[in-house]
Amino acid sequence: MKISRLKIPEGVVYASLREDGYHLILGDIFHEWGELSEPYEGDYTLLPPVSPTKVVCLGANYKKHAEELSLDVLPEPTVFLKPASSVIASGEDIVYPASATKVDYESELAVVIGKRAKNVKEEDALSYVLGYTAANDVTERNMQKRDGQWTRAKSFDTFCPLGAYIDTELSPDDLEIVGKRNGVVVQRGRTRDLINSVEKSIAFISGIMTLEPGDVILTGTPEGIGELSVGDTFEVDVAGAVMLRNTVIKEKV
Ligand code: MG
Numbered sequence: 313m314k315i316s317r318l319k320i321p322e323g324v325v326y327a328s329l330r331e332d333g334y335h336l337i338l339g340d341i342f343h344e345w346g347e348l349s350e351p352y353e354g355d356y357t358l359l360p361p362v363s364p365t366k367v368v369c370l371g372a373n374y375k376k377h378a379e380e381l382s383l384d385v386l387p388e389p390t391v392f393l394k395p396a397s398s399v400i401a402s403g404e405d406i407v408y409p410a411s412a413t414k415v416d417y418e419s420e421l422a423v424v425i426g427k428r429a430k431n432v433k434e435e436d437a438l439s440y441v442l443g444y445t446a447a448n449d450v451t452e453r454n455m456q457k458r459d460g461q462w463t464r465a466k467s468f469d470t471f472c473p474l475g476a477y478i479d480t481e482l483s484p485d486d487l488e489i490v491g492k493r494n495g496v497v498v499q500r501g502r503t504r505d506l507i508n509s510v511e512k513s514i515a516f517i518s519g520i521m522t523l524e525p526g527d528v529i530l531t532g533t534p535e536g537i538g539e540l541s542v543g544d545t546f547e548v549d550v551a552g553a554v555m556l557r558n559t560v561i562k563e564k565v
Contacts, residue, residue, distance in 0.1 A: 315442075361474055362424055364399065373532025409452070412455070427525055446556040450466075473556055475548070489548070507532075
């Protein structure tokens, strides 16, 4: 199924996305829930599909991307964080910071954690996953290089767009990830080329920090990264489905 998160006049709700529209979910998607049989017909605003306590990201997790950035592929996964405050929904604008000189897109598969995970074994890892969505790990490339670490470059408000829904039925072994800038394909990768698989990433990260339900893991970007300009629209498709689309606007200062 496909799970979205909506703001409706009564509050914030989850809903399942079906052919006839959104069906509101009652209960807790991480525990027990059910959905209304009739589609929702009221007003709503699409929200990011979860409200994570943290977004944990894999760096240099596709060989060809590591090569294009001259990053070493280390024996252990490279992980970094994006703050929850950087998360936006599909359809919201990516704000090009006034202090930025080179803002890049990175199309990625995002893993949404479904239950608390600590010291999880690789073979059990997928049982901790609620589902998958698309992400854009927006990055200020010059700051990333200049700072020697990545926090500033990766953490601006709006730098973590997440897809319009969580797909709970995908298998992460060989998903196609496509990035389109202004409708033109600029990235195309497959998760079978991940250096660290989804299972290995969950095991590694959960050995460091407790992953909470709704936390998100960004699995890294394939090759083909490039720059965004004000006015651009960037789309990320996962497994042939358009999951995420955002337009870049200039920061108002
Ligand atoms: Mg990335």
